[in-house]
Amino acid sequence: NAGVTQTPKFRVLKTGQSMTLLCAQDMNHEYMYWYRQDPGMGLRLIHYSVGEGTTAKGEVPDGYNVSRLKKQNFLLGLESAAPSQTSVYFCASSSLAGGKYFGPGTRLTVT
């Protein structure tokens, strides 16, 4: 099993550009999540999904959109990137009460 994979690993954007981060899991987990991690801030939940076709807002959803068209994929979109969105983005998946399995992260820089 590959577990949780994220694409791309690194990206540099100019302010105002858009991009989509892809997360894929092969563990048949119902739940998927997008987090961002900034130095000294810990993990903050952006959006999450409790099943195919469903999404919900987390702690810091502004400026991001998500979609879960297939159970194994969870996409995070930035429509108009801002320097404040420079961060490391982690995707995770889990069963209802199980542990979360994280991807390797995407390091995004917005200039």
Added chain:
Amino acid sequence: DAKTTQPNSMESNEEEPVHLPCNHSTISGTDYIHWYRQLPSQGPEYVIHGLTSNVNNRMASLAIAEDRKSSTLILHRATLRDAAVYYCILRGGLSGGTSYGKLTFGQGTILTVHP
């Protein structure tokens, strides 16, 4: 989220057992005890979780006190690859909404493993 308290740092020698403590005196009856670890520049890694009974998996064991107010993560034979920051987190198992996905990492315990 209920608060957990962990020592800032611990040290161990390679191939020796390591016991990482966590206090959670305000734990509620439905809170699961989760442990994660994170190496520099890597994503968090799930280690183990439990509710009331002690748990074992290929990575570690989790010993939970009878009153559930504390727990101990046990690495049976530390390796250099186990050097990381270890986080003890409480999560409501069946709660919905933002609180379910929220994963509040406290300071954690920095584990140093000496060769």
